[in-house]
Amino acid sequence: MRILPVALILGGCASVSTQLPDITAPQLSAEQTRQEVLAFENLDRLQQRLMQVALPVLKANTELCPKTRQSVGVVMHSLKNYPKSLHPAAKRELNAGVEPTVRLIINGSAAEAAGIKIGDQFLSSEGKVTTPTSKAFQSQLKAGEPIQIRRGGKDMAINLKSETVCGYKVRLSISSTINAYADGRHITMTSGMMNFVEDDDELAQIVGHELAHNTMGHIRKIITNFVVSLGGTRYTRPFETEADYVGMYYMVRAGYNPDDVEEFWRRLALNSPKYVARDKTHPRFPNRYLSLAATREEIKAKQAAGLPLIPNFKAAEKKS
Ligand SMILES: [Zn+2]
Structure with missing residues (x-):
């Protein structure tokens, strides 16, 4: 079955009653190019920053990564990395082709x-x-x-x-949703998350969190692990707390500063108040705030004592 374009379905019934500004075709095309170029510049900037922050985390934790x-x-690209509507612009502006x-x-x-x-x-x-x-x-x-x-x-x-480096690919997803996820093979960060994190330390904490989902084998039971559950249904609470815990070790081992990274959860509370006390699938925001702060104290105590920065595993689950 062919789905009719929306314009065709809605067309014909609406007629406006004011005199609207006249926009010429050249004006329109110039502005479209401008916006496409701006969008590409922004994507490049986000992509560069994501890799710049994530690579040290992947590099510093190889001994804790199973693969x-x-x-x-480098970041590779080809046409299929862009939404279809942007293909002509990606060819024209970025020389994107079929081959990477x-x-x-x-x-x-x-x-x-x-x-x-x-x-x-x-x-x-x-x-x-x-x-x-x-x-x-x-x-x-x-x-x-x-x-x-x-x-x-x-x-x-x-x-x-x-x-x-740890064997997981880092990807940027073009979406305004504030989220990040891991699927056992990738670490994916939305552009919405990239815009929401306040600094590289916070971004490194999210990268560490997703890396932990992958390294700790959380994916065996759950297809997708979102860092924030805004409406998800799967039960992942203990895994989320563990990914926060292990993820902070990962970021600190890569040289990032864990001070105040828990502030992420207070800012997210302002952004999404209705999820603050929701704990169907993920720990509540206050729990994540407090757990991160407690983990930092544990890490700082180890640093002060000159101990290796390895997460505390339960004795029975120690890797042999
Ligand atoms: Zn998670």
């Missing part, structure tokens, strides 16, 4: 050191366009073999020294 991968520190190309290079990354440029493509050993996260490319990186890239139609070999 690892090689990271070169480098969109962003993280400061201080292996890719930056190797002179990777925006628009470069990574090639498999058979000369096919691939991504740094593909299985074959990962083993090449791990083995330290020279890497083939394609730049402006020319293929060349480069030396790319990748870094070992």
Whole structure:
């Protein structure tokens, strides 16, 4: 069945009674381009910041992560990363195509050191366009073999020294909802969350929280773990508290400052008061505020005593 466009269904019945401003086609097209460019600039900014904050967390916790991968520190893109309506603009403004190309290079990354440029493509050993996260490319990186890239139609070999990080991909989701989630393979942050967190420390705490869902195996029982439940139904309370607890260790181990990160929950309370005392699926906001503060005290005591920053596991559940 074909679904009629909304305009077609509603069209014809409405006729306005005031004289509306005349907008010319060139004006309209120029403004549309302007807004598309602004949107892309904003996405790049969020993406860059997310990776810049998340990579150190993934890097500092490899010994606590059950799986690892090689990271070169780039964000790849292709047309399918953009909503369909933005495809013409993504082609025109960002040179996005069907095959993945480098969109962003993280400061201080292996890719930056190797002179990777925006628009470069990574090639498999058979000369096919691939991504740094593909299985074959990962083993090449791990083995330290020279890497083939394609730049402006020319293929060349480069030396790319990748870094070992926790084996989960970090993604930005274009959505105004304040949320983040983990699915066992990815850590996903919404643009709404990126705009809501006050500083990199808060963002690192959310990254740590989602990383903990993945490393602690919470996903075996639950498909999706949202950092905030705004209407979810699944029972995940103990897992949320554990992800907050372990996540703070992760962020501190990466060098982020845990002071005041619990303020996130007071600000969220202002933003979504009706969820403050709701505890159907997630711990109440006050509980999360207090647990984070208590975890910080525990971590600070360990730091003062010169003890390793490892979460306290229950004796029976200690990893063998
Ligand atoms: Zn969570």
